[in-house]
Amino acid sequence: xxxxxxxxxxxxxxxxxxxxxxxxxxxxxxxxxxxxxxxxxxxxxxxxxxxxxxxxxxxxxxxxxxxxxxxxxxxxxxxxxxxxxxxxxxxxxxxxxxxxxxxxxxxxxxxxxxxxxxxxxxxxxxxxxxxxxxxxxxxxxxxxxxxxxxxxxxxxxxxxxxxxxxxxxxxxxxxxxxxxxx
Amino acid sequence: xxxxxxxxxxxxxxxxxxxxxxxxxxxxxxxxxxxxxxxxxxxxxxxxxxxxxxxxxxxxxxxxxxxxxxxxxxxxxxxxxxxxxxxxxxxxxxxxxxxxx
Numbered sequence: 001x002x003x004x005x006x007x008x009x010x011x012x013x014x015x016x017x018x019x020x021x022x023x024x025x026x027x028x029x030x031x032x033x034x035x036x037x038x039x040x041x042x043x044x045x046x047x048x049x050x051x052x053x054x055x056x057x058x059x060x061x062x063x064x065x066x067x068x069x070x071x072x073x074x075x076x077x078x079x080x081x082x083x084x085x086x087x088x089x090x091x092x093x094x095x096x097x098x099x100x101x102x103x104x105x106x107x108x109x110x111x112x113x114x115x116x117x118x119x120x121x122x123x124x125x126x127x128x129x130x131x132x133x134x135x136x137x138x139x140x141x142x143x144x145x146x147x148x149x150x151x152x153x154x155x156x157x158x159x160x161x162x163x164x165x166x167x168x169x170x171x172x173x174x175x176x177x178x179x180x181x182x
Numbered sequence: 183x184x185x186x187x188x189x190x191x192x193x194x195x196x197x198x199x200x201x202x203x204x205x206x207x208x209x210x211x212x213x214x215x216x217x218x219x220x221x222x223x224x225x226x227x228x229x230x231x232x233x234x235x236x237x238x239x240x241x242x243x244x245x246x247x248x249x250x251x252x253x254x255x256x257x258x259x260x261x262x263x264x265x266x267x268x269x270x271x272x273x274x275x276x277x278x279x280x281x282x283x
Contacts, residue, residue, distance in 0.1 A: 012192040019199045051229045054245045073260040077267040100206035104198045111194035120186035129234040168254035175261035
């Protein structure tokens with residue numbers, strides 16, 4: 001087992017375990033901070049998939065932006081939330097969570113079956129790429145290529161996403177304004 | 183060499199945890215975290231397949247787009263959550279049960 005593989009299993013374990021903790025804990029603050037660890041470990045997985053630029057973007061946008069936003073929302077609506085959480089302090093797995101657990105586990109079984117059936121390593125185009133030795137190697141520099149592709153091949157989705165971002169920005173500012181001052 | 187199946191397994195587990203959070207939580211912020219987990223599962227798949235697309239970089243570029251979309255979604259969702267909290271004094275989606283008037 002190579003070092004990359006060992007690191008992959010370590011990161012994968014951290015991702016799944018911290019996500020499980022996020023889902024199972026009653027304490028909202030702990031769940032938000034464990035989500036932080038999930039996001040960091042996911043960035044590590046992106047690095048292992050040889051997508052360094054996506055990993056950096058993940059750290060900057062998710063950890064730096066989205067998590068801070070979630071913390072803000074928690075602090076601005078926190079007191080009531082904590083009261084609600086205190087009330088439902090009960091058994092470890094309460095009975096009203098059971099349908100959700102069954103749904104998630106069944107869906108997971110279905111997904112595992114599908115993944116086992118398609119056997120992604122043997123798909124036609126992936127085999128072609130591997131036989132041509134054209135997959136991304138660990139010492140390739142992909143950032144130049146990503147920049148060029150972003151401005152040529154993917155220019156239309158890039159512009160569409162910029163318009164959507166502007167719309168979301170204006171919409172969020174409009175939603176969050178004070179009432180009365182039109 | 184890490185196989186594609188390993189990435190797909192991690193991503194499937196992450197997706198199911200997100201699904202569980204969305205269905206079972208009584209708190210809009212935790213539901214939002216569940217949505218983010220599901221989005222991250224999708225991004226992990228894009229990145230894992232993007233390794234085999236050296237010329238067009240489809241996977242990585244669309245992973246970047248998905249991250250930007252997630253940021254926009256979160257900003258709008260949090261503005262909505264704050265408004266709902268101002269009006270109802272709770273962010274439990276099960277107890278928000280009347281329209282404007």
